[in-house]
Amino acid sequence: MIDTIAELGYEQASLAQVGQRAKISKGVITYHFASKEVLMQAVVDEVFGQFAAFVTARVPDDQPWDMLRAFLQANADFLKTHRKQLLALFAISRNAHDLTLQGYSPELDIERIAALLTEGQRQGTFRDFDARIMATSILxxxxxxxxxxxxxxxxxxxxxIHEIISLIDHAIRQSS
Incomplete structure (x- = not known):
């Protein structure tokens, strides 16, 4: 099911396509998932849970720059090891606006990164900039x-990811 979404995209990943690629009937799928939206929500819940646990485990409670760099690197590492899952999640989140990511909202990500940036500014590590705009740009x-x-x-x-991290480093760090 994840392979189908990752390869075909959200629009083309019908219950029939998922069943055909999994070599099971559409009836078997509809027995477990009442609709495409229910199936997509199950995929979102599973993959986002894996993603959140993976990233959280790799971000130290440390200095703002170390935390931000680890967050970005963990995102890239998850992509390397779970590419199809993350592409499926990305495809679904871009197209199925009524689905929810348990415990997640883009706004929450922006707020968390902005708070990290603000703390770096308070410590004198990061230069002065609008933390919310920078957080949105980083994401x-x-x-x-x-x-x-x-x-x-x-x-x-x-x-x-090395280039992204370098770009962000140059954009936010205090000049020496």
Whole structure:
């Protein structure tokens, strides 16, 4: 089911397509999932749970820059090891606006990153900037990695995230 969504995208991943690729009847799928939306919600819940646990376990309770860098690296590492799952989650979240990510909202991510940036500014590590705008930009860069990976299966994820982290470092750090 995840493979079907990752390969075909949300729009084309019908219950019939999922059943056909899983070599089971559509009836078996509809027995467990009343609709495409229920199936997609199950995928979202499973993958987002894995993703959140993976990233959270890798972000230390440390200095703001170390936490931000670890957050971005953990996102890339999850993509490297769970590419199809993350691409499926990305496809669903971009298209099924009525689904919920348990315990997640884009606004919450922005607030958390903005708070981290504000703390870095308070400590004198980060220069002065609008933390909310910078947080939104950082998350857009993170999302660009996932989007590019969807377009380019052989993307060098390590190089891509290294460049993103370097770009962010130059954008937010206090000049020496």
């Amino acid at each position: 857009a860069l993170r999302d660009s990695l996932i989007a590019q990976s969807a377009k380019q299966a052989d993307l060098d994820i390590d190089h891509y």
